[in-house]
Amino acid sequence: MRRFGVICLVSTFFALMHDSAGLPARAALPGLPDEDSRAGHDSPAGEGSDLRGVVEAKLELLTDPPDDSESVRSVIALDEEIHHLLEKLAPKDRPQDGSSKPLLLLAEADLPEATEYLRAVFETSSERRADAAQALALAVRLKPVESEDWQFLVRSLAVVEGPQAVDVMTTLLRFPQRATRGHWIRQVILTGLQLSDTDREVALKLLRHWSGQPRGSKNSPGWSLPEYQQWFANEYPNEPAAELPTEVAGRKWKEASVFRMIQSQVWTPDMEATAIEAFQKANCHQCHKRSELGNHFGPDLTTLGWRRSRKEIVRSLIFPSHELNEEYPAVVVLLADGRQLAGLMAAAGSDRMLIIGSDLKRTEFAKSDVEEIRQQSISNMPDGGLEVLDERQIIALVHWLGSTSGVPRPHIE
Numbered sequence: 058m059r060r061f062g063v064i065c066l067v068s069t070f071f072a073l074m075h076d077s078a079g080l081p082a083r084a085a086l087p088g089l090p091d092e093d094s095r096a097g098h099d100s101p102a103g104e105g106s107d108l109r110g111v112v113e114a115k116l117e118l119l120t121d122p123p124d125d126s127e128s129v130r131s132v133i134a135l136d137e138e139i140h141h142l143l144e145k146l147a148p149k150d151r152p153q154d155g156s157s158k159p160l161l162l163l164a165e166a167d168l169p170e171a172t173e174y175l176r177a178v179f180e181t182s183s184e185r186r187a188d189a190a191q192a193l194a195l196a197v198r199l200k201p202v203e204s205e206d207w208q209f210l211v212r213s214l215a216v217v218e219g220p221q222a223v224d225v226m227t228t229l230l231r232f233p234q235r236a237t238r239g240h241w242i243r244q245v246i247l248t249g250l251q252l253s254d255t256d257r258e259v260a261l262k263l264l265r266h267w268s269g270q271p272r273g274s275k276n277s278p279g280w281s282l283p284e285y286q287q288w289f290a291n292e293y294p295n296e297p298a299a300e301l302p303t304e305v306a307g308r309k310w311k312e313a314s315v316f317r318m319i320q321s322q323v324w325t326p327d328m329e330a331t332a333i334e335a336f337q338k339a340n341c342h343q344c345h346k347r348s349e350l351g352n353h354f355g356p357d358l359t360t361l362g363w364r365r366s367r368k369e370i371v372r373s374l375i376f377p378s379h380e381l382n383e384e385y386p387a388v389v390v391l392l393a394d395g396r397q398l399a400g401l402m403a404a405a406g407s408d409r410m411l412i413i414g415s416d417l418k419r420t421e422f423a424k425s426d427v428e429e430i431r432q433q434s435i436s437n438m439p440d441g442g443l444e445v446l447d448e449r450q451i452i453a454l455v456h457w458l459g460s461t462s463g464v465p466r467p468h469i470e
């Protein structure tokens with residue numbers, strides 16, 4: 058019967074409210090391609106296979122791990138070149154190891170410049186984050202562990218899958234550090250649920266290492282994933298359940314097919330008009346801002362592409378409650394006149410507030426009329442939001458939200 062997560066003090070809540078979007082600017086990292094220039098490359102019909110050939114030829118130049126600073130620099134230069142070319146190819150047409158091969162070679166180099174580059178790619182290229190994490194995991198296995206890499210590997214759990222997830226989790230087991238935040242424990246359970254029975258063992262080992270559960274000797278039998286799921290629900294009652302999301306029956310758009318659609322194309326600036334039309338048609342602008350467009354009830358999506366890959370964006374559109382953002386809780390406000398308003402809150406001037414319900418209805422009230430604010434642990438983002446859109450609009454919308462062209466780099470996490 059837990060209806061409300063945290064009941065918070067009205068004043069604390071107001072102190073946390075955000076009515077402007079400005080994230081602090083982040084210093085550019087050295088040695089990276091200019092991400093802004095990566096968008097806008099049209100790939101005229103027929104050019105795709107030529108381009109793929111060019112990329113494959115460049116990949117063949119990469120044979121041995123670099124062994125001095127100069128060769129590290131040339132591998133980095135080649136990686137940048139390859140990356141720019143790959144950006145012009147739809148993901149489905151890219152050579153499979155195109156993004157990861159140069160990074161894995163750099164990982165083997167065991168030179169500080171190489172590791173620094175891998176970390177920079179992780180931070181600044183959301184589409185390459187899983188590849189960078191796999192390379193960092195390899196680098197860590199080849200040398201004594203550094204706690205800085207631990208942070209990257211933990212954060213990558215949200216994006217790695219399959220063999221990359223196994224690599225990252227195997228490496229995390231080498232660190233004495235334990236991640237005890239519910240968010241990370243949940244991520245390991247979710248990743249484990251998607252692995253085969255054999256690969257799942259490493260997730261179970263990591264869960265045991267981090268949670269200290271089940272207690273007792275290390276040689277005693279461990280828990281299964283369902284046992285960890287149950288333990289998690291009791292231990293972290295305010296976190297969303299550690300369960301994979303399920304598709305709603307009868308919906309036109311499903312995660313896997315939408316993601317395939319997205320991968321069939323690259324972003325080009327001429328998609329922007331369609332994207333903006335879709336953003337408004339699906340009512341995204343009622344709750345989200347993107348640059349000058351829309352309202353700030355939910356997260357500002359201007360810099361989304363720096364933080365989230367297209368894959369993560371698709372997931373949050375199809376399953377809004379799968380990841381809750383603690384900064385934008387759904388609330389119930391009790392007013393002095395007895396009214397109760399549920400929804401998302403935003404500031405409307407210095408002494409007034411605005412709440413938007415899940416029916417998108419807005420109500421304004423004075424801060425001084427607020428008696429109590431309760432936080433709810435559900436998402437206020439309606440699911441099924443994409444149902445009103447067609448294929449062309451969804452492709453444009455997701456690429457537009459994920460593109461970083463012309464968007465300054467924000468702080469990450």
Ligand code: HEC
Nearest residue numbers: 339340341344355356373377381382385436437438439442
């Ligand atoms: C009623 C308000 C509302 C509407 C309408 C809405 N969202 Fe959201 N959205 C939210 C909230 C609140 C969150 C924060 C996550 C959470 O707790 O659910 C969110 C999260 C997101 C995220 C994840 C952001 C991040 O930082 O990772 C994306 C992407 C997103 N919304 C896109 C959209 C798009 C695209 C549409 C239109 C199809 C849309 N939203 C419609 C309220 C809304």
